Amino acid sequence: MDLFDNIVVVTVLGGVLIGVALGALTFLTGRTMSGSGMIGSLLGGAEGVAATSISFMAGLVMAALTMKSIGFAPQQVAETNLPLLIIGGLLVGISARMSGASLGGVLTGLTRRGPSSLVMLVTILAGATIGGILQVSFGGANAQ
Amino acid sequence: MIRLAALACGLLCGAGLLISGLYDPALVYDLPERENGPLAFGMALFAIIFVASIIVSMSYERDAPYLGGQDEPLPDWTGWKPIASALVFGLGWGLAGYVPLSALVSAGALSPGAPVFLVAVLFGMVLSDVVTGKRSIGSGDKGSFG
Numbered sequence: 001m002d003l004f005d006n007i008v009v010v011t012v013l014g015g016v017l018i019g020v021a022l023g024a025l026t027f028l029t030g031r032t033m034s035g036s037g038m039i040g041s042l043l044g045g046a047e048g049v050a051a052t053s054i055s056f057m058a059g060l061v062m063a064a065l066t067m068k069s070i071g072f073a074p075q076q077v078a079e080t081n082l083p084l085l086i087i088g089g090l091l092v093g094i095s096a097r098m099s100g101a102s103l104g105g106v107l108t109g110l111t112r113r114g115p116s117s118l119v120m121l122v123t124i125l126a127g128a129t130i131g132g133i134l135q136v137s138f139g140g141a142n143a144q
Numbered sequence: 145m146i147r148l149a150a151l152a153c154g155l156l157c158g159a160g161l162l163i164s165g166l167y168d169p170a171l172v173y174d175l176p177e178r179e180n181g182p183l184a185f186g187m188a189l190f191a192i193i194f195v196a197s198i199i200v201s202m203s204y205e206r207d208a209p210y211l212g213g214q215d216e217p218l219p220d221w222t223g224w225k226p227i228a229s230a231l232v233f234g235l236g237w238g239l240a241g242y243v244p245l246s247a248l249v250s251a252g253a254l255s256p257g258a259p260v261f262l263v264a265v266l267f268g269m270v271l272s273d274v275v276t277g278k279r280s281i282g283s284g285d286k287g288s289f290g
Binding site: 007008010011012013014015016017018019020021022023024025026027028029030031032033034035036037038039040041042043049051052053055056057058059060061062063064065066067072074075077078079080082084085086087088089090091092093094095096097098099100101102103104105106107108109110111112113116117119120123124125126127128129130131132133134135136140141 | 146147148149150151152153155156157158159160161162163164165166167168170171172173174178179180181183184185187188189190191192193194196197198199200201202203207208209210211213214215216218219220221222225226227228229230231232233234235236237238239240241242243244245246247248249250251252253254255257258260261262263264265266267268269270271272273274276279288
């Protein structure tokens, strides 16, 4: 069996890369690897923060093209329908802005401080599980 | 230099999300169905936190980030409000299948729904600012990043 067909191997390999990115971003630039925090910084904030946010987000957007150029074809993803994308996006935006809840932020928090980040992570995962079930029951699941 | 480092970290994070397939929005309902899915997800989370903790620990003896600037403060997550927000954030993730990081990667892979999600996130943030009084419509008030 091809090693790269093993879901545990590829997710752990991906996890290591994400971990290096998260750690390096904090160590080198002091920024938190939070997508919503980065987007939020575009709405105003400390000087220089928006610039690193844009650079980081540009890296994320360019990742697929870069990977393609070295021979890795991104898999086709199954997106949900438009209303759920909009409702989900609004909920994520509002909650992230209200209390700084974000997946990347919570993961960064776990590297720097303990219990409150863990409670946040578990709560986010619980919410995502409920949301996932709701998405299916609303007919938004398009997986082949 | 600091922007170049941020760009490289973005590329690396994006590569990680692409290789692992963790950016796939179907994951939120599909994962428990896959063989070894929950195990793989748990181990990926552990790998992220473990590797990142080792690198972040190198900064404990430093007063400032390696390339200058200052550490971005983490939000205060004590009390019920952040917990409620985390639940709403999770719900949004579950409903749409995306978090902002994965949507940015997916937008780069030309998935049509990801930009819609990102615009909704931005709109939600502005809405939140208006409701909490950080931003009033038509004025140039600036909220803090969060």
